[in-house]
Amino acid sequence: MSKETQFFDALRNVFIGEQVEGESGFVNLMHIKSLYYERGVFPRLQEDINRALERFPEFREEFFDRLYTFFRRYFSESGSIYFRFTPPHEHVYEQVYTDERDVTLFWKTHMLYYVKTDRLFRSMVVEIDGFKFFFDVSSLENKRSNEKRTLVYDFKERRDDATLVFTVTYSERGRQTNIDGVRRAIKNALHLNQYTAAIPSAEILKRAFRVFERQSEVDYFINKNARQFLRDQFNLWLYQYVFEPEQRQGTVWTEQRVRQLQILKEIAYKIIDFIAQFEDELVRIWNKPKFVLGSHYVITLDRIAAQDRGVAVLERLLIHPGMESQVREWQELGMVGEDFSPKEVWLEELKGKHLHERYQYLPIDTKHFPDLEGLILALFNHLDQELDGWLVHSENYQALNTMLPKFRGRVDFNYIDPPYNTQYSEIAYVNHYKHASWLTLMENRLVVSRNWLGSQAIYCISIDDVETAKLNQLLELVFNGWEKSFVTVVHNQRGQQSKNFSVVHEYLYFLYPDNERKYISDRPRETSDFRNLRDSGSESHREDAANCFYPILVKGNKIIGFGDIPPDDFHPPAANEEKNDVIYVWPIDSNGKERKWRYARQSIETVADKLEAVITSKGVQIYLSKELQMARTVWYGSHFDASEYGTKVLKEILGERIAEEFKYPKSIGLMEETLQHSELLQKGTGLVLDFFAGSGTTAHAVINLNREDGGQRKYILIEMADYFHTALLPRIKKVVFSDQWKDGKAQDGGKGISHFFKYFRVEQYEDVLRKARYGDDDVPLFFQDPYTQYVFLRDSKMLDNAETGDRIMEMNPANDEIRVDLSKLYPDVDLAETLSCLTGKWIRRIHPLDEDPTKAGVVEFEDGTSIDLQNPPWQFVKPLIWWGE
Incomplete structure (x- = not known):
């Protein structure tokens, strides 16, 4: 193959890229690129090159060889432009250090927007143990962003040559491949009454599916400024090409040689300019404001009834045809029984008609009442100000960029729990750019979300050991000049086993503007007695943390020891139990409910010298010293445990099937404590943003804190995954209705909260x-x-x-x-x-x-x-x- 053919083939591949089947914007994109290349630039470029080389035919082969050598470094199979090919013998391609900084963070994809990682599926034949399978992806709708979605296989037909044909789609709302259903469909297609060897076993089907899924994977990026990037790189490359003596062996500077190099640069710049045209168009599309779509509101019955004309509107809702589907939703969410009637929300008493205490926090979803939504919203004179939260179904960059003008400077606490890039919490980037892609994803979103922050805001990020060093450097870059504290959270006493260490911790980064004012509150405390050792949080019942339920032994006014954790069926008669001049102080609150101490039994002795026993009119109280009240850089407590206080809570609220989708969800106890480290939030106000929302733990924690102290904290959650509808949205509806759940059903005695939030998706x-x-x-x-x-x-x-x-x-x-x-x-x-x-x-x-x-x-x-x-x-x-x- 000639150098000229090699170059034009490479350039064509940049514009046409990998051939992808299915339905997606990327297919449209490849068509557009191909069209502009074939009809536009290619014919004109050939004319310009031929005209420029007319005087220098001997330079033609070197000319195309040099162009190919340069451009092949920077283009990936998806057409993305960045440092794709950087062999160790090549020199540094750009100025890493600057006049302002002596150390800076550099990674291969730092000049890009990270779009997504996806597989480029093609229809293909797979043969396993004598069976021939054909997988048809012609109707596959590719992923819209980087959402986690599995493939679903449906049997379509059996061809005359015995090939079994399957259609391939991405899962919607948790749908999975039904292996038994597939085998049954094949049996029916063969007109068999029973299963025979002519029908592939479940294991053979799974193997065939796995073989099909081993197709090429690609990262999608957009260069923020392709023209500047490629011109800078070309100038450096050309300098190296011309002046490196070991490669050029002494250049003879004739007029002809100078003109040849000028032609090389002129043509290269023309190619760069045209490539940049297309890349700049993608930047415009990526950053254009997006439409808000599919909006609905969720509002509790009491909030409607409390407005002027609200009772009349509520009466119309209760007899509306949409109430049938609304009641069915309440039943599916475990809020009401199968025999529930809308009439039960009212109580008729001598003092009049009012909402039943048990049902006053039932959440109305306006999707069931499209013709009455406007009537509900008209009840509020300041609609946005009345909202307690926003749930946004979107890839987070698109949502952050689109919503920025509305929320610029309004967020008081930005918490994120991004993918840790481990096997349990990773995005499946192409392997050799795993860390660079992660950094680009984070940098893009940190930069835009910083503009959401108010003057007293705190930025908080959860992370583990895999990316903490790189994240630390990235935060220095994005939050230059901000104060940064690094908190170690001991969240798993049992540890995650490895060959050398048992990992019991993760980290929290706290960032805040300066040290001139107080941003970080003292250690979270009870409102009634802020130094009390007894924890009164909503996740503080004895059964939730048995290792935090034990007696503290007091004699006189001195703590003399700590008792053992009693059996589950033992219940102390009182908070202060006296035995032989020794008072056994139990974590029982003023209402007689069994709570817990802030420290587990295995940890309490390490802080014994920081505790104080005080005799009051209510008996002996245990207090923390001032030292323990201040925010510290090491946190430990059983209520931080992800499995106990993340998975367990999620299973109780959503049920086991839905909860199984989440690996190590964040502990609600840890989330509540994290939020309370904000001076602003601890006062009961403030707006919290979480754009890696997952199952919704952050909103759950905000609601719990408001329920506990009557605060008016608000939240914005952004999540792109399919479980937005199967887990996150149902979870928020549920915890608004009640704080007590078991096996997905609301329990008697639960406490609800008045609430009003909006949810929608954003154009992608x-x-x-x-x-x-x-x-x-x-x-x-x-x-x-x-x-x-x-x-x-x-x-x-x-x-x-x-x-x-x-x-x-x-x-x-x-x-x-x-x-x-x-x-x-x-x-x-x-x-x-x-x-x-x-x-x-x-x-x-x-x-x-x-x-x-x-x-x-x-x-x-x-x-x-x-x-x-x-x-x-x-x-x-x-x-x-x-x-x-």
Whole structure:
């Protein structure tokens, strides 16, 4: 193969990339790249090269060899542009150190946006033990972001040659392959009455599935500034190529040689400029504000009834046809029994009609009442301010970037528990870039989320040993000038076994602006007696932490020892039990409930000299010293245990089947303690953000703290996984209704809380790639210079829906008017929330349409401005659907 052919093949692969089957925005993307390359740049580039080399035919082979040598370093199989190929003999490609810093963090993908890691599936034949299987991925809808989804296999048919054909899809809402169902379908296709050797066994099917899944995997990135990156790298490469004596063996500087190198640089710059055109377009799509879609609200009955006209609205809800599906949801969530009737929410007494105490915190989900949602929202004069939380179903960068104008400077505590990059908590990056991809993912999201922080905010990150060193350096880069504290959390006394050490800890990074004011509170304390050793948290019952239930022995006013943990069936008669002049002080609260001490029995003796016994009118109380009250850099306690206080709590709330999806969910006890280390949150106010939300432990902790002290803390949770609907959303509904659960059922005596939150999804990068329309006709693509002009200026992007062909925008020159019909783009656009995020204005009221009260007519913002939702002004809609220059 000639150097010229080799170069153009490589360049073509950059634009066309791997051939991917199925339905995805990436397939659309590859089509667009191929189109612009084949019809646009390729013919023009060949002409320009031939013209430039006319005078130097002897330079042609070297010319293409050098271009190929340079460009092959920076392009991956997904078309991403970065330091892909860096052999050890090559020199450093860019200036790592700067004038401002003597040490800085460098990684291969630092100049990129991390999009996702996915497998490039192709339809293929697999043969196992005499059986032939064909896997059809033509209708596979590829992952939209980096959500965790498994493949589902459905038997389609048996061909005449005995090949068993399967369709392959990604799982939706927890759906899994039904092996028994597959075998039954094959049996029926063979018209057999019983299973025979002609039907593959379950093990053979699983092996075939595993073979199919061993297909190529690729990381998707977008270069933030491809033109600058490639030009910088080319200049360094050219310098090395020309002046390295061991490689050039002394360059003879003739006029001809100088002109040849000038041609090499000119053509390379033209290629770079065109490549950058496409990469810049992807950056625009990645960072464009996204639509808010599929919004609904969840509100407890008491919150509706408490508003003016609220009782009348609630009465309409209870007799609405949608109440049937709402009751069914309450039953599935374990809140009410099978015989429950909506009439039971009311109690008729002499003093009048009021909500039943047991049912007042039942959560209404407005998805069941689409025609009454506007009526419910109209009850509130300051809608956004009334909300207690927001649950967002989205890849987190897209949500953070889209919602930033609305929440800029408003977050008081940002907590995240990102993937630890271990076998139990990893994203399956392509192996040789595992750490670089993780750093890029984190850097992208840390940078944008920092802009959400208020002036007194704390940023808190959970991590373990695998990435802690790299995270520490990254935080120095992103939070330069901030104070940083490193907390070791001893969360697993049994330890995670390895050959050399038993790992019993993980870490928390606390970041805050400076040391000039107090951001970190003293050790979390009870509101009634802040130095009491007795823990009064909601997860503090004896059965939840038996090793924290024991007597402290007091004689006079001195602590003389600590008793053993009693059997489960032993219950002390009182908090203070006297035996032979020794008082046995038990962790029993003023209501007679068995609680726990803050320290486990195996840990209490290590802090014995920091405890104090005080005789009060209520008996002997045990206090912590001031030293123990301050926030410390080592935390330990059984209530931090992930298996005991993460998995166990999750199983009790959601049931075992759903809880099994989560490996080591965060302890609710640890989360509550973490949040209380914020001075602001401990006062009962503040907004908490968690954009790696998982099963929703952070919101659960916020709700628990509010339930305990009557606070008004709020939360925003962002989660992209499918379990947003199967675990996170149900969990929040459940813990709002009650704080007592067992096997997924609410228990008698549970305490609910008045609550109001919104949930929605955000348009994704993949959605845009699917719907964006780029030129595919025979009209010339370029009018002037294909390398530097904005070649996408003529494309309609999302003015048309590429999936359906519908026209989104209509122009009326006679009236100087542009009208958009966004329902032709997405059927469930929440335009009020979309515009709120776009403008940064909080919603005061949403006014229904006069002629159709079931539809939103006008959104009124807190600053007094309003926007017509049925005919929104073009200047507001344009950034959402057309991102041209």
